[in-house]
Amino acid sequence: MRRWGNWLGVVGSLGCLLLLGACDLLRGQDAPERARLRIEGASDSTLILVTSTNFLLQRTAILDEAGIARRDTLLVYFLEADTLQIQLPYNQEYDIRLRERFFVRLRPGAAGVRMRVWIDDQLRYDTRPEETIPLLQFVYFRVKGTPPYNEFF
Structure with a gap:
């Protein structure tokens, strides 16, 4: 026994x-663990930053007259989001293990603001606008069983 x-x-x-x-x-x-956000530039003003790891997505196709999908739009519905006033440079990491998604929106308000986003150690977004762009935005999401997606607006 x-x-x-x-x-x-x-x-x-x-x-x-x-x-x-x-x-x-x-x-x-290959489930992602963290998102790292880095914003730099010469702006000495306060910038408005919105971030979230808890949101819902709805993708809708935009069809032409023949019914062929030409592009699509992504609707983001926030369950939780943080709106911050930041000074540059700004560097922050976010834990995305639970929901495997990350949203960031910045209103730069000045030329030369650079925003970069890494998912784990892979650079997914790098924007260096030469002139003032009214909005920098990045959305990352992973649907179970499919490759991860990046959305740039």
Whole structure:
């Protein structure tokens, strides 16, 4: 009987290890963990920044007269968002493991503001406008079982 107890202990330990590994399989091995935002520039004024990791998305196709999809639009509905007044330079990391999405919007108000976003260690957005652009915006989302998406507005 003691022999079976040893086997059950080994099988139970292996089962626990497999279950722990399955958590990564369900999330996907390449599930993102963090978003890093870096904003730099010569602006000495206060800028308005909106960030969120908790939002819903609705994508809608825009069709031409023949019914062919020419482009699409993305509607973002915030469940939670932070609106901050920031000074440059600004550098912040965000934990995106839970929802695997990240939204950032900046109204630069001055020329030469550069905004960059990394998802884990991969640069996904890098904008250096030469003139004042009224809005810099980046949306990242990952739908289970599909590649991650970036949206630039």
